[in-house]
Amino acid sequence: MDRNIWDEKTPPPDFSEPFAELRKDAMTVELCVYSLQGSKKGLEQVRTVAQDAGRIWCQAGVNVQVVHWEALPPLNIAGPLTLNSTDLARQIPCDSLSDAARSQLMAIGKPNAPAGDPTRLVPVYCIPGNNLQNAPSASGCHRHVNNPPDHMILLTDSADGRVLAHELGHALFTRSAGPSSWMNEDPDPGRNDNFPIHNTNPQNLMYPSVSVNARISPEQVTVAKESRLVTRQPLVYGFREEKRFKLGVNIKTLHVDSVSDENFSDNALESTWTFTVATSKTKESSKVFANSRLTPGEYDLSRDYDFPLLEVESEEDKLTIAVTGWDWDFWSPDDDVPSIRAEWSKDEGLWGSRLGSTSGAPTGQHKEGPVENSEIKYSVTYAIRVDDAPSEHIFREIC
Structure with a gap:
């Protein structure tokens, strides 16, 4: 897709014909965002979160683009989680998510997503509740499965653009570790040896608590741009009347x-x-x-x-x-x-x-x-x- 879902599809009414779309080839990661029943994140909230995450990832020259958003109806997917709960977040311990719970969430899939390779679209599920289980300050979670990897990002009601940017980092750093094997350790030299998906620098995006002025290191930029989730696309950024000077x-x-x-x-x-x-x-x-x-x-x-x-x-x-x-x-x-x-x-x-x-x-x-x-x-x-x-x-x- 060549633009965010909220970007203008036609020129403004005061434009005269003919007109041309202004485009620029750019590195892009595409998101499909779904708000579950009870989530406080409607389209405008999703837009704010995605744009704030995009400003952070612009440091790496990667554009964050939302190609689909949908408010999901009540879900009837069997498993240990009550997906229609008004406090679903409290049921989910991201660090110790069971295989059954992960499979239940993955089964939500990407309904009505644009056509293409579904493994290159990152699904983001906005779930009701402020914090994840056993983590008073955790408001986001990332998981991947299969080969090539299918990704999943969870955002609670309290998650902002910094949280999405951080969780997206886990997805973009997912890379091959051998035949049919994938890892997403932080590629920066400052990664935490005890918890290598995170960083020890409080200013780095992959520090567990993302700072206001989060930074992305050159090593992280290199790996992110090589991610299979990142493609070069001609993105539309505006319109121009085709009349002469x-x-x-x-x-x-x-x-x-x-x-x-x-x-x-x-x-x-x-x-x-x-x-x-x-x-x-x-x-x-x-x-x-x-x-x-x-x-x-x-x-x-x-x-x-x-x-x-x-x-x-x-x-x-x-x-x-x-x-x-x-x-x-x-x-x-x-x-x-x-x-x-x-x-x-x-x-x-x-x-x-x-x-x-x-x-x-x-x-x-x-x-x-x-x-x-x-x-x-x-x-x-x-x-x-x-x-x-x-x-x-x-x-x-x-x-």
């Missing part, structure tokens, strides 16, 4: 430092300028500025030289801004003014709209030049903005 460019000022006209003429240029903006060969737009007496100074063009809604064909398309011009001469041939050309890609601050190259100016404002020849020295200031853009909606983080 539209950019805007405003030519703000033409700054003339100096001019020198032909002989026998005053020092004012009879000039014509062309400002061209393009996002592709088919999306070119130009505006002409004519001045019969161009002298040194700053010319404000911002009001009339704006280029809105320049559509970008693709994210590889570039935004080009060009300035060309010529000076009319009476006694001699006309002269071209030195040209300016600037090119921006999406990677450059979203076509320059998020960058600023003019000191003290707002974001998106840029200056090109000065450039010069024998007749003129000048520079141009312009601003780039995003007039419209694809909307993205992110509903989860992928490790």
